[in-house]
Amino acid sequence: MTPRSILGLAVALAAGLASSAAAQAPGETVFKQQCGTCHAIAPGGPAKLGPPLKGMVGRKAGTVPGYAYSKALSAWGQTWTTANLDKYLAKPAAVVPGTKMLVGVANADQRAAVIAYLASQK
Secondary structure, eight states: OOHHHHHHHHHHHHHHHHHHHHHSOHHHHHIIIIITTTOOSSTTSSOOSSOOOTTOTTSBTTOOTTOOOOHHHHHHOOBOOHHHHHHHHHOHHHHSTTOSOOOOOOOHHHHHHHHHHHHHOO
8 A cells, every 4th residue: 555545545435534523413422422331222232221212202101111110100100302312301300209310411502412413213
């Protein structure tokens, strides 16, 4: 390989990395950083502490088959709307005392980005 072809390869690789990072929505990035340890989007992936979240917005809370929800969340009876998610993600234990989820997303902008991302995962 010539120095020119190596330089061309490096530029192409850098451009590809930049475009893939730009293609990732801010909410997806925040989800992966703050939620991805415990939650997957699609079911059937590696086992996680929390339920998969695909199709969450518009679904009744505590109803993903096969996940053992807390009694508190199962009995909450609410549907996941963007407003419910905003309140819950801000302070899960304050909204549903007894929930298993103890960690929320305190930053309002990050929370809004995550909620928009979850709403897009139908």
